[in-house]
Amino acid sequence: MIALVDCDSFYASCERIFRPDLEGKPVVVLSNNDGCVIARSREAKALGIPMGVPYFKVRETIAKNDVAVFSSNYALYQDISSRVLETIRHFCPEAEPYSIDESFLVLDSLKSSDEIAFAKRLRRSIKRFVGIPVSIGIGQTKTLAKIATKLAKEAKEGIYDIAAQKDPDSVLAGIDVEDVWGIGRRQSKKLRAIRIRTACDLKYAEEGWIKKHLSVVGLKTVYELRGLRCFGFREVPDNRKSICVSRSLGVYLTSYDELSQAVAFYASLASEKLRAQRSLTDTVTTYIATSFHTDDFYWGTRTIRLETPKNDTPSLVKAALEGLKLAYIEGKKYKRVGVLFTEITPYEVQQRGLFCDTGQSVKLNALMHIIDKINFEANKPMIWLAAGGKPNSQKWVASASMRSPRYTSYWDEIPLVKV
């Protein structure tokens, strides 16, 4: 059996750990730039605040109902997420973190009669040790566990075992086809056109049709609904195959110089991520865009290939800036920039140049290692590339004025208890 542990309203629950006064009250968390609502407590959902809605559209509802609003605080959420995972692994080493708030668990070694008891214990422990409420769904496959988790959110114990139901098909008949994991808007439209409306309909769909119209991915989903495991397990997540840092800007930028500062900064962040997973890249894509919500939307993107794969900040920033130069058009008001690394390879397997040695320089490598170490230990940027501007004082960085303290990861922001 497979279980899925899913944190309830994760970001909102993280905020509540250190703000117990918000228990039982509506809480929302905003995206970068305080743009959209990306997390809602149960009470906020009940007020009819939709997922992903622009903040300005629900400002009135929020004011009227005394909703607590937070800018996103990823330092906090990431730390709480790793604590949840640590607790899960204590009970079940065979756990695969799937997203910041979800993990799949293999319960094959457990007797089926023990599964519910196990889930109850795990749920209680996560709440007690970390302070996060979770729902747990159990099923024969990941897809079924996903459906079970959805039902667990409604169950009073926060746990649901779809395999233990007398008539699982009738349960599936109550699930809309677009709520099945892997079936999005497009596919569900196709399915509905041929009268496949529920998870149960999909389970018994004709394989040939599914393969033809939904590709092998859709077919795997059908098999998973039938109880056949098609999606594997990885306890240790693979290295990323692409690394991207992109942001909406706090102000519109028009000049090349200002844009180049932002591009250089985000390319630096991306190279840090690349080094953190001990990888190299030789393909750097830079993109810049104007506001998506205007008629003359412009999206400029250029890819630069390096002679050999690298991971040092100077080489990658240089490439990103070359891309910017080609993508930049004067006179536009840019609102978004991003840097993307693809063709990522392991550091241990390096391709050198044929005609000259243009591989990653040993000296530069040592330098980057030391800089990363210093910045990591100081827990804030101490050494950075001047081209990216001074961290925390770049004028184009979007504001996050409602961010809570980084309680668990910054000494300066640790909670104080007054006696």
Place this chain on the structure above:
DNA sequence: TCTGGGGTCCTAGGACCC
């Protein structure tokens, strides 16, 4: 006025190989 930021996997079609 204000509209997020990451990822993965698959397909189709072109160009090429023997």
Place this chain on the structure above:
DNA sequence: TCTGGGGTCCTAGGACCC
């Protein structure tokens, strides 16, 4: 009229996930 059988690699774009 009939026109082989097997591959690879690349790019662009689609669809999905949280």
